Amino acid sequence: MTDVVCLEAAGRRFGQGHTAVVALHPTDLAVGEGELVAIMGPSGSGKTTLLSLVGGLDRPTEGHVLVDGQDVGALGARDLARLRRHEVGYVFQDLNLLAGLTARENVSLPLELDGRPTREAGAEAMTALASVGLDQLAERYPDDLSGGEQQRVAIARALVGGRRVLLADEPTGALDSITGESVMRLLRHHCDGGGTGILVTHDAAHAAWADRVVFLRDGRVVDEARPAPPLG
Amino acid sequence: MSVRYGLLAILAEAPNHGYQLKTDFERRTAGSWQLNIGQIYTTLQRLERDGLVEPLTASDRHAATAAEPRGAEARTAGPRADERHAYRITAAGRAQLEAWLDQPVITEGPPRDELTIKVLLAVAAGDIEVTAILQRQRTASVEQLQAYTRRKAQADPERDLALLILLDALIFRTEAEVRWLDATEARIRQR
Numbered sequence: 001m002t003d004v005v006c007l008e009a010a011g012r013r014f015g016q017g018h019t020a021v022v023a024l025h026p027t028d029l030a031v032g033e034g035e036l037v038a039i040m041g042p043s044g045s046g047k048t049t050l051l052s053l054v055g056g057l058d059r060p061t062e063g064h065v066l067v068d069g070q071d072v073g074a075l076g077a078r079d080l081a082r083l084r085r086h087e088v089g090y091v092f093q094d095l096n097l098l099a100g101l102t103a104r105e106n107v108s109l110p111l112e113l114d115g116r117p118t119r120e121a122g123a124e125a126m127t128a129l130a131s132v133g134l135d136q137l138a139e140r141y142p143d144d145l146s147g148g149e150q151q152r153v154a155i156a157r158a159l160v161g162g163r164r165v166l167l168a169d170e171p172t173g174a175l176d177s178i179t180g181e182s183v184m185r186l187l188r189h190h191c192d193g194g195g196t197g198i199l200v201t202h203d204a205a206h207a208a209w210a211d212r213v214v215f216l217r218d219g220r221v222v223d224e225a226r227p228a229p230p231l232g
Numbered sequence: 233m234s235v236r237y238g239l240l241a242i243l244a245e246a247p248n249h250g251y252q253l254k255t256d257f258e259r260r261t262a263g264s265w266q267l268n269i270g271q272i273y274t275t276l277q278r279l280e281r282d283g284l285v286e287p288l289t290a291s292d293r294h295a296a297t298a299a300e301p302r303g304a305e306a307r308t309a310g311p312r313a314d315e316r317h318a319y320r321i322t323a324a325g326r327a328q329l330e331a332w333l334d335q336p337v338i339t340e341g342p343p344r345d346e347l348t349i350k351v352l353l354a355v356a357a358g359d360i361e362v363t364a365i366l367q368r369q370r371t372a373s374v375e376q377l378q379a380y381t382r383r384k385a386q387a388d389p390e391r392d393l394a395l396l397i398l399l400d401a402l403i404f405r406t407e408a409e410v411r412w413l414d415a416t417e418a419r420i421r422q423r
Binding site: 202207209 | 378
């Protein structure tokens with residue numbers, strides 16, 4: 001299995017000397033192609049910091065974070081933006097969509113920002129919406145979509161243009177169990193199709209959709225769960 | 233208790249006999265509860281004693297087999313002698329089944345399960361590394377959740393409804409266990 005995301009003793013501290021706060025101690029983690037990894041831990045355990053380092057929203061103060069072999073911490077602003085537009089998609093708990101744009105416009109936005117012609121971007125957005133089962137609702141505005149539908153639009157936007165790495169920070173947090181499950185099925189489907197996913201959650205039932213569950217405490221990996229091999 | 237009402241619920245739909253009651257019960261409960269045929273007959277005898285079911289007469293049986301769409305399947309699935317022991321629900325049985333379905337289930341009393349007691353004793357002991365115990369349990373519980381979730385991912389939402397509902401029950405119970413472990417750890421750290 002090829003490693004798509006790789007943390008090599010990657011850490012993040014804020015401040016210097018005796019006032020320094022360590023959000024993430026030097027951590028090793030490799031996530032391969034086709035793999036979904038969940039990060040679980042209480043508030044302040046470093047899980048969102050870890051995700052921000054992978055997504056290039058933050059830089060490690062120690063070690064390296066590699067995405068598709070590129071050292072994210074060493075990239076300049078322009079290359080970092082390119083990485084986010086082409087390789088890494090983000091889904092948050094809420095505030096994912098722009099209220100003044102339709103579902104299709106929200107999804108095509110990253111492509112248009114990348115300089116793609118509007119018509120071409122719109123067509124690709126429709127393909128991405130179809131992949132999450134929402135092509136029928138493409139012209140709706142976010143306010144006219146349910147929470148689960150909005151989250152599926154957000155996933156379509158995160159993956160549009162062939163991005164393979166999906167980073168999700170509590171994507172099911174505001175949803176009921178069955179709707180949350182449908183979002184998890186999409187993440188699973190993305191990874192089963194050869195994509196790579198990292199999911200941050202405090203919900204064990206949703207984390208259980210992952211191939212591995214990494215437990216963080218006080219900025220350190222303390223354990224990892226893998227499913228038992230099937231019986232018989 | 234549940235076997236008794238399980239048989240009443242199946243008989244409320246159509247008269248049935250021992251072997252078919254066993255397979256129907258197991259199918260409806262998604263294979264979570266395997267019964268032996270002896271349990272079925274003992275339960276049927278008690279239900280009959282209490283006036284909640286009654287044996288079919290010869291003429292009833294003929295009518296039931298003609299009307300029952302699964303009649304052919306039932307005849308081939310069970311031993312022939314079993315057909316002589318077909319039962320139907322009585323009005324009293326129907327009333328008791330409805331009363332049971334209407335009554336919410338309340339689990340009373342403090343939990344006595346091994347995990348709860350183990351954690352309480354570990355916390356009280358003071359010199360035991362409780363956080364490590366909690367984490368080992370958390371990892372094991374999440375691995376169990378992963379196994380349930382894999383079965384869920386493979387299930388067909390149309391055909392395997394009973395299995396999906398059963399897996400949800402197991403998943404939410406295990407998830408509750410993990411939440412309780414998380415809360416316990418947070419309380420210990422707050423001290």
